Amino acid sequence: MAAPVRRRGRSLGTEEADSSTLTVLIAGFALTTIRSAEIDTAKLRSEAKLMLGVIPDRMPGADNDTPQRVALGRKLYFDKRLSANESQSCNTYHLVDRNLAGVDNEVTSEGAFSKRGDRNAPTVLNAGFHLARFWDGRAADLKEQAKGPVLNSVEMAMPSEAEVLKRLKADPEYPKLFGAAFPEAADKVTYDNAAEAIAAFERTLKTHDRFDDWQKGDDQALSAKELKGLRLFLDAGCTTCHVGPVIGGKSYQKMGLVNAYGTPRTSAASR
Numbered sequence: 001m002a003a004p005v006r007r008r009g010r011s012l013g014t015e016e017a018d019s020s021t022l023t024v025l026i027a028g029f030a031l032t033t034i035r036s037a038e039i040d041t042a043k044l045r046s047e048a049k050l051m052l053g054v055i056p057d058r059m060p061g062a063d064n065d066t067p068q069r070v071a072l073g074r075k076l077y078f079d080k081r082l083s084a085n086e087s088q089s090c091n092t093y094h095l096v097d098r099n100l101a102g103v104d105n106e107v108t109s110e111g112a113f114s115k116r117g118d119r120n121a122p123t124v125l126n127a128g129f130h131l132a133r134f135w136d137g138r139a140a141d142l143k144e145q146a147k148g149p150v151l152n153s154v155e156m157a158m159p160s161e162a163e164v165l166k167r168l169k170a171d172p173e174y175p176k177l178f179g180a181a182f183p184e185a186a187d188k189v190t191y192d193n194a195a196e197a198i199a200a201f202e203r204t205l206k207t208h209d210r211f212d213d214w215q216k217g218d219d220q221a222l223s224a225k226e227l228k229g230l231r232l233f234l235d236a237g238c239t240t241c242h243v244g245p246v247i248g249g250k251s252y253q254k255m256g257l258v259n260a261y262g263t264p265r266t267s268a269a270s271r
């Protein structure tokens with residue numbers, strides 16, 4: 001931790017001591033007292049840039065993402081025919097239209113035939129910046145990830161890759177779009193190319209917000225309260241795990257440092 005950390009003394013009132021104890025438990029670190037201190041914006045910005053870094057313009061692997069490939073990926077991402085009963089698309093779980101945040105706001109998502117998995121669907125926004133995909137990191141990249149849910153029996157539940165390709169080839173537009181997206185490929189409408197195109201579309205799902213503007217020098221982009229929060233975030237130990245330009249996604253961490261982390265499968269035992 002580059003940030004100086006001042007420990008709270010014993011002279012705190014009971015209420016303050018209680019809440020600070022709780023925060024220390026959550027964060028695992030003592031907190032700097034920032035209530036009355038003025039924030040040194042220049043120092044804060046250089047620390048934030050050091051620990052978090054500015055989000056890059058392009059995601060890793062985007063070199064061959066032509067507009068045609070992204071357009072094909074976008075169409076596939078929103079296509080419900082990629083699910084067994086034609087009722088779910090990628091966007092059913094990871095909503096990115098209407099400026100939504102890449103999630104479905106469900107505790108766990110309902111797949112084809114009303115089955116639910118036992119993990120929360122994470123956001124697709126910035127997912128290509130993470131070190132791996134899925135909660136356990138079993139897919140190395142976006143392309144490998146995209147192949148999973150389509151064939152998963154509690155998600156989109158397609159019986160086989162061949163069945164997916166049959167639907168795509170029967171469509172009046174897809175063969176043409178695959179041809180434009182993969183002009184060099186001998187075999188164009190393949191499951192592998194479909195996943196590659198979806199990944200290309202997902203590599204465009206990069207966030208941009210006021211924090212990015214502030215890091216790049218716009219002092220007005222964050223309020224005084226937000227700057228205090230950032231100071232606290234850097235000082236409290238959140239950056240043990242939440243580092244890098246997307247403020248996390250860089251390491252594997254045990255969930256539930258203090259208390260057991262409940263999932264639908266484990267919550268009966270842990271709560």
Ligand code: HEC
Nearest residue numbers: 026027122123233236237238239240241242253254255257
């Ligand atoms: C020991 C590692 C660790 C520390 C320390 C930590 N986090 Fe997290 N945090 C995680 C992990 C892992 C996740 C992702 C959980 C998931 O997706 O299931 C997460 C998720 C989050 C999320 C939800 C992000 C999202 O996309 O939904 C927020 C907000 C958050 N943490 C804030 C904090 C704050 C604030 C602190 C400091 C007080 C903190 N975290 C400290 C590991 C950590």
